[in-house]
Amino acid sequence: MNTYQIIDNQVWCHGVLMLEADAGSFEELSGWYGKDKNHVYYKYDILPELNPETIRILSGDFLADDQRVYFSNNLLERDLPTLEILDHGFHKDKNGVYYYSAKVKQADPVSFKSLNCNYGVDAYHAFCGETLLAEADIQNFTALSHCFAKDQRQVYYFSSVLKKADAATFALFDSPKNSAGCIGRDKNFLFHGESVFLDVDRDTFELIDGWYNKDRHHVYHFTKKLLGIDPVSFYIFNETYIADKNHIYTRNFDTPKIICKNHGDFKDLGRGYYSTDKAVFHIDHKEAISPHIDSFERLGNSAWATDNEYVFFCGDKVTSATKEQITLFFAYIKIKEQLYYMGVDKPIEEVDVATFEELYHGFAKDQHRLYYEMEPIENSDPDSFRYVDKDLYADNRQVYHIEYYDGYGMLDIIEGIDTSKFRRLERGYFTDDQSVYFYEHPLPEADPSTFEILAYGYSRDHSRVYYREKLLPGLNTNQLQIIHHCIASDQNQVFYEEQRLDLELAELKILDEHYILDNHKVYRDGQLLEGTIDAASFSKINNFFYRDKNHIYHHNYPLDLDPDKTVIYDETYAVDGRKVYFLEHELTKLSANTFEVLKYNFARDHQYVYYREDWIEGADAATFEVVSYSQYRDKNHQYKIRYNKVSIDE
Numbered sequence: 001m002n003t004y005q006i007i008d009n010q011v012w013c014h015g016v017l018m019l020e021a022d023a024g025s026f027e028e029l030s031g032w033y034g035k036d037k038n039h040v041y042y043k044y045d046i047l048p049e050l051n052p053e054t055i056r057i058l059s060g061d062f063l064a065d066d067q068r069v070y071f072s073n074n075l076l077e078r079d080l081p082t083l084e085i086l087d088h089g090f091h092k093d094k095n096g097v098y099y100y101s102a103k104v105k106q107a108d109p110v111s112f113k114s115l116n117c118n119y120g121v122d123a124y125h126a127f128c129g130e131t132l133l134a135e136a137d138i139q140n141f142t143a144l145s146h147c148f149a150k151d152q153r154q155v156y157y158f159s160s161v162l163k164k165a166d167a168a169t170f171a172l173f174d175s176p177k178n179s180a181g182c183i184g185r186d187k188n189f190l191f192h193g194e195s196v197f198l199d200v201d202r203d204t205f206e207l208i209d210g211w212y213n214k215d216r217h218h219v220y221h222f223t224k225k226l227l228g229i230d231p232v233s234f235y236i237f238n239e240t241y242i243a244d245k246n247h248i249y250t251r252n253f254d255t256p257k258i259i260c261k262n263h264g265d266f267k268d269l270g271r272g273y274y275s276t277d278k279a280v281f282h283i284d285h286k287e288a289i290s291p292h293i294d295s296f297e298r299l300g301n302s303a304w305a306t307d308n309e310y311v312f313f314c315g316d317k318v319t320s321a322t323k324e325q326i327t328l329f330f331a332y333i334k335i336k337e338q339l340y341y342m343g344v345d346k347p348i349e350e351v352d353v354a355t356f357e358e359l360y361h362g363f364a365k366d367q368h369r370l371y372y373e374m375e376p377i378e379n380s381d382p383d384s385f386r387y388v389d390k391d392l393y394a395d396n397r398q399v400y401h402i403e404y405y406d407g408y409g410m411l412d413i414i415e416g417i418d419t420s421k422f423r424r425l426e427r428g429y430f431t432d433d434q435s436v437y438f439y440e441h442p443l444p445e446a447d448p449s450t451f452e453i454l455a456y457g458y459s460r461d462h463s464r465v466y467y468r469e470k471l472l473p474g475l476n477t478n479q480l481q482i483i484h485h486c487i488a489s490d491q492n493q494v495f496y497e498e499q500r501l502d503l504e505l506a507e508l509k510i511l512d513e514h515y516i517l518d519n520h521k522v523y524r525d526g527q528l529l530e531g532t533i534d535a536a537s538f539s540k541i542n543n544f545f546y547r548d549k550n551h552i553y554h555h556n557y558p559l560d561l562d563p564d565k566t567v568i569y570d571e572t573y574a575v576d577g578r579k580v581y582f583l584e585h586e587l588t589k590l591s592a593n594t595f596e597v598l599k600y601n602f603a604r605d606h607q608y609v610y611y612r613e614d615w616i617e618g619a620d621a622a623t624f625e626v627v628s629y630s631q632y633r634d635k636n637h638q639y640k641i642r643y644n645k646v647s648i649d650e
Contacts, residue, residue, distance in 0.1 A: 030057050230245055332374075370395070384397075458488055494516070
């Protein structure tokens with residue numbers, strides 16, 4: 001098994017115990033799917049209502065029983081008898097064509113066919129995924145790879161037209177290393193996606209691995225020249241480093257950093273450690289950290305290391321210790337009589353080292369308390385600690401829930417709950433026989449027996465309405481309507497999340513998830529907007545701009561523009577013949593009469609160039625061009641963006 005493991009008659013999925021899975025009948029299917037006699041699973045989640053006896057893999061991540069179709073863990077509303085799985089996410093039934101979970105609007109299911117990549121065609125149109133290529137010549141449309149296509153007039157990179165490409169001569173670059181099909185060429189240019197290799201020597205150009213390329217003059221990362229690297233001797237050392245005859249470099253996206261001279265003895269030790277010239281170094285330190293190459297080793301797969309004399313963390317010397325004085329756990333490390341969490345170089349305070357025991361998923365205990373990622377958990381009972389389900393744990397005093405954000409776990413402690421009777425509901429709600437909780441927060445006076453989870457964070461019991469953990473006083477549960485994202489009402493009042501709004505229900509208008517108003521007041525995200533806004537004429541232009549009879553607004557910020565003369569360009573620019581704005585910022589140097597939007601938030605007039613709200617000093621407006629999302633130049637310079645600021649790329 002790859003996705004699933006059966007250990008001691010229990011089914012596990014990547015470290016998560018599947019409590020409801022029956023190990024005796026469990027069977028791994030393809031991809032992330034599994035089943036037992038009772039359920040079908042995607043990873044460790046049950047796919048409700050699927051029949052394990054009639055389940056079958058249609059293709060890739062498409063799965064069906066005799067009534068329903070899933071893609072991954074998404075239930076698809078498809079006509080199963082007429083469903084046809086094509087490839088690369090395309091499929092169709094009698095009602096339409098689909099790309100993964102999205103419907104391909106305007107596609108004809110009778111004539112539609114996939115071109116064995118992200119492109120598809122029917123008798124009338126061409127598509128990239130679910131996007132219609134409105135200008136494509138369907139009679140001459142050809143898919144070249146998963147990212148390039150063309151007809152007689154133009155070349156496409158996914159759904160974008162490559163303005164610089166010559167359709168008649170455009171083709172994929174001929175190289176076995178171009179297996180991804182992202183390098184193209186025509187009579188004038190070489191392309192990496194939509195970016196152009198500028199001033200490249202086409203006769204000596206060669207692909208190294210698709211990310212790195214070179215000609216006789218330069219090495220390129222994608223299409224960016226890496227100045228100072230010798231192209232003749234350049235090679236890729238591994239996934240972390242590149243090299244030439246002179247130096248070892250980091251594989252930085254922008255400018256590779258020189259690590260050391262290339263003596264021919266460089267060895268990558270992992271996590272920033274390396275050895276060369278008879279010593280051990282770390283990329284964050286200029287000087288050697290240890291002369292003991294033979295005894296140096298990292299501790300597990302962590303940033304901790306030892307040379308049998310000292311212990312290091314990220315190259316910093318933490319303490320002296322021999323290897324015999326080090327005990328390595330999974331997420332903790334013991335050095336002499338002190339304990340450390342793997343990602344921190346400070347010892348855990350007040351821990352009882354003699355009784356310390358690592359548990360799982362960042363938890364540990366000693367005879368006194370529990371710990372989560374080195375932090376002590378007060379009022380915990382280490383002897384009764386147990387794993388419950390997925391990201392839930394409990395002892396006899398508290399329940400512990402781990403919420404993951406960008407891969408990092410945040411611990412919520414639910415206090416006061418009956419740990420012998422608690423259960424997970426869904427969407428962050430928990431209950432026992434007495435109370436209901438939203439994560440660690442109790443819902444005031446909520447009745448578990450009649451509690452119901454609604455949409456967008458709203459819930460109710462027989463007599464009360466809640467937003468998350470907040471009670472919404474006075475709302476009638478029988479008249480409750482969730483009328484929009486974050487907006488709920490009954491016949492007498494309206495709430496934005498937990499905020500009551502002073503609005504006339506008979507005049508109520510909802511512009512979007514942010515703005516709600518009547519003829520007299522406008523609210524944004526639950527806050528009353530005061531000042532010059534005229535509620536009776538207030539309306540939405542797009543996701544960035546609004547207007548009333550007097551002003552144009554970027555959200556609620558008034559702009560000095562005539563609303564009757566204002567034109568919106570590229571969604572983010574507003575121009576009225578006198579002034580130009582990018583969102584709320586006036587572009588004071590630009591002439592409204594010669595204003596022109598380029599691409600990717602660049603704009604210019606006859607004299608100046610702007611990126612967003614910033615003037616690019618010295619840029620030549622007449623010759624400035626946006627070649628691609630990462631390439632910008634004029635007759636004098638190439639430019640780069642770092643930290644949202646444009647500068648000359650030396």
